[in-house]
Amino acid sequence: MVVREIIPGIDSVGVIDWHRMAFDNLMDLPDGTTYNAYVVRGSEKTALIDTVEAEFDEEYVTNLIRAKIDSVDYIVANHAEQDHSGSLPLLLELFPMAKVVTTEKGKELLCSLVLIEEGRILTVEENDSLSLGDKTLVFYPMPWVHWPETMVTWVPEDRILFSCDLFGSHLATSDVFSDGSCRLHEAAKRYFAVIMQPFRGKIRTYLDAVDDLSPAIIAPSHGPVYCDPAEILTLYRDWSSEEGKNLVVIPFVSMHNSTTWMVERLVDALIDRGIQVRPYDLGNASPGMIAMDLIDATTIVIGTPTVHFGPHPKAAHIAFLTNILKPKARYAAVIGSYGWGGKTVQALGEMMPKLSAEMLSPVYIKGKPQEEDLVAIINLADEIYKRHQDNHLV
Numbered sequence: 001m002v003v004r005e006i007i008p009g010i011d012s013v014g015v016i017d018w019h020r021m022a023f024d025n026l027m028d029l030p031d032g033t034t035y036n037a038y039v040v041r042g043s044e045k046t047a048l049i050d051t052v053e054a055e056f057d058e059e060y061v062t063n064l065i066r067a068k069i070d071s072v073d074y075i076v077a078n079h080a081e082q083d084h085s086g087s088l089p090l091l092l093e094l095f096p097m098a099k100v101v102t103t104e105k106g107k108e109l110l111c112s113l114v115l116i117e118e119g120r121i122l123t124v125e126e127n128d129s130l131s132l133g134d135k136t137l138v139f140y141p142m143p144w145v146h147w148p149e150t151m152v153t154w155v156p157e158d159r160i161l162f163s164c165d166l167f168g169s170h171l172a173t174s175d176v177f178s179d180g181s182c183r184l185h186e187a188a189k190r191y192f193a194v195i196m197q198p199f200r201g202k203i204r205t206y207l208d209a210v211d212d213l214s215p216a217i218i219a220p221s222h223g224p225v226y227c228d229p230a231e232i233l234t235l236y237r238d239w240s241s242e243e244g245k246n247l248v249v250i251p252f253v254s255m256h257n258s259t260t261w262m263v264e265r266l267v268d269a270l271i272d273r274g275i276q277v278r279p280y281d282l283g284n285a286s287p288g289m290i291a292m293d294l295i296d297a298t299t300i301v302i303g304t305p306t307v308h309f310g311p312h313p314k315a316a317h318i319a320f321l322t323n324i325l326k327p328k329a330r331y332a333a334v335i336g337s338y339g340w341g342g343k344t345v346q347a348l349g350e351m352m353p354k355l356s357a358e359m360l361s362p363v364y365i366k367g368k369p370q371e372e373d374l375v376a377i378i379n380l381a382d383e384i385y386k387r388h389q390d391n392h393l394v
């Protein structure tokens, strides 16, 4: 529990969740997370920006007491997801005059997800503003970062942007401000990979809007605050672009090593051809790491044996994840081994209808790979090399 000043009149009053291991049961969290919330004190009125997970209610309220907040006029809900709206019911009890400020869609979601009474909600649209006296809150809906109701809040007098999940990172740290470290950038990338990647087209548009505002500070709802917004804006420009890198990601699973031997041969052949390669054994790989590489990969190769006539469930899981993340990869292939028959290659293709990648010829072999099978793997490496060359990546 700790209150930190961001700038005079604006404090960080959120909480640090040091030990959380997973988020949304979708993403592994190696570094915990934070639920950021802020207080903006104007000369006449006070606003809170976002709240925290309900299980951290007590810490949040303690922070408000430490920050000497005895009245609240507005509680801005930039995003209705429970990690930011969970404390709203308690806060509305504690501050009976406070209004929740959100978009029309946010109102609908808050009423159903955290059971807020409609009468306590004030809805806002693009460019609407609320005066706090010497500070103003201006609202910009930015749907689909990463839910339909999301918005950001801007304080023009201080040029600070409360960007909610946009620019967030799951990183529990005692630093309230970015330290510019690789660790933070990796946490932000992991966050983008799993939460923002499918919406990168919209995000490119929103990056232009943020550039137009030219913020001095970006204060997201997870992870550190950026006093040099170019740091995170530059990373977001790269991650949200449609330009893949000279990278092949190979998530694979094997029961008796035939698929593993094929993957090993492919890895060596790609390295020989000057292509960066990341194999992930799905027996113990982190889905977050794979998702991060999907941001950059130009080619995805899934390796799997046939199990009960289809792909191994671990390969099916990664195909499903790939499909929902809609990565920018231009090429995909399936390699692996079967015993007597099945529809593994076709089934995997059908699991990824949202992947707009050209499917390269599979190398799907019976039993243990023989020399001619390994030659087919070399041919696949050549195919990938040619495609990467066509894209001026090698």
Ligand SMILES: Cc1cc2nc3c(=O)[nH]c(=O)nc-3n(C[C@H](O)[C@H](O)[C@H](O)COP(=O)(O)O)c2cc1C
Pocket: 253, 254, 255, 256, 257, 258, 259, 260, 304, 305, 306, 307, 308, 309, 310, 337, 338, 339, 340, 341, 342, 366, 367, 368
């Ligand atoms: C539980 C189980 C189910 C299997 N089901 C099939 C199947 O439906 N069709 C098939 O062709 N092979 C099936 N196989 C055989 C494997 O696909 C085959 O042994 C393959 O070579 C294993 O590749 P790996 O060494 O990479 O695990 C099955 C094997 C196991 C262990």
